[in-house]
Amino acid sequence: MQLVCATxxxxxxxxxxxxxxxxxxLLPRPAEVPDVVEDxxxxxxxxxxxxxxxxxxxxxxxxxxxxxxxxxALDGEPGVETAYFAGPTATYAENRDKMLDVxxxxxxxxxxxxxxALVVWPDGQELLVRGVCAGHIAEAxxxxxxxxxxxxxxxxxxxxxxxxxxxxxxxxxxxxxISHRGRAFAALAEALRTR
Numbered sequence: 001m002q003l004v005c006a007t008x009x010x011x012x013x014x015x016x017x018x019x020x021x022x023x024x025x026l027l028p029r030p031a032e033v034p035d036v037v038e039d040x041x042x043x044x045x046x047x048x049x050x051x052x053x054x055x056x057x058x059x060x061x062x063x064x065x066x067x068x069x070x071x072x073a074l075d076g077e078p079g080v081e082t083a084y085f086a087g088p089t090a091t092y093a094e095n096r097d098k099m100l101d102v103x104x105x106x107x108x109x110x111x112x113x114x115x116x117a118l119v120v121w122p123d124g125q126e127l128l129v130r131g132v133c134a135g136h137i138a139e140a141x142x143x144x145x146x147x148x149x150x151x152x153x154x155x156x157x158x159x160x161x162x163x164x165x166x167x168x169x170x171x172x173x174x175x176x177x178i179s180h181r182g183r184a185f186a187a188l189a190e191a192l193r194t195r
C-alpha cells in the first residue's frame with residue numbers, strides 16, 4: 001500500500017515510517033506542492049486540510065497528522081498552535097523557552113500530547129485515528145537528541161519506558177512505543193490491516 005506523506009518534517013517522517021513499517025510504502029510529499037495553511041482550528045481539521053491537498057495534488061492516497069500539546073495550567077494551550085507557541089516563525093528552542101518561562105513557579109505541570117492521523121483516498125474515503133500520551137512538563141530541558149518539545153515532556157504511563165525520562169532521553173523505539181504519534185500510527189496501521 002502506498003501513501004503520500006503530507007508532512008515534509010523529516011523527524012515526523014522517520015517516526016511515522018518506523019511505526020508503519022513494511023505495511024505502507026511512505027512516499028514523500030512532492031517538492032512542488034506548497035505547505036498547506038493550517039487554519040481549521042482543530043487537529044482533525046488541520047490533518048484533513050493537509051491530507052486532502054496532497055491527495056488532490058498527487059491523485060494518490062495521502063496521510064497527514066497534526067499534533068497538539070495541551071497543558072493543564074495553561075487551560076489547554078498551546079493546543080492546535082503548539083508549533084507556533086512562541087510565534088509564527090518560532091524555532092523548537094524558542095517554543096521550549098517560552099513554555100518554561102510561562103510555567104515558572106507553576107506546580108501543576110500536567111500536559112497531554114495528542115496526535116490525529118488521517119488518511120484520505122482519491123474517492124473521498126477517510127480514516128481517522130488518535131493517539132494520546134499523558135505526562136508533565138519538566139522544570140528544565142533535559143539533554144538528549146529529541147526535537148520539538150521532547151526535551152521537556154515526561155510521559156506518565158504504566159509502560160516500563162515511562163520511567164521519569166523525557167522523550168528526548170529515550171531511544172527511538174522506546175519513544176515510539178508510548179508516544180502520542182507512535183500510538184496514533186500504530187492505531188492507523190491496525191485499521192489499515194483490517195480495512
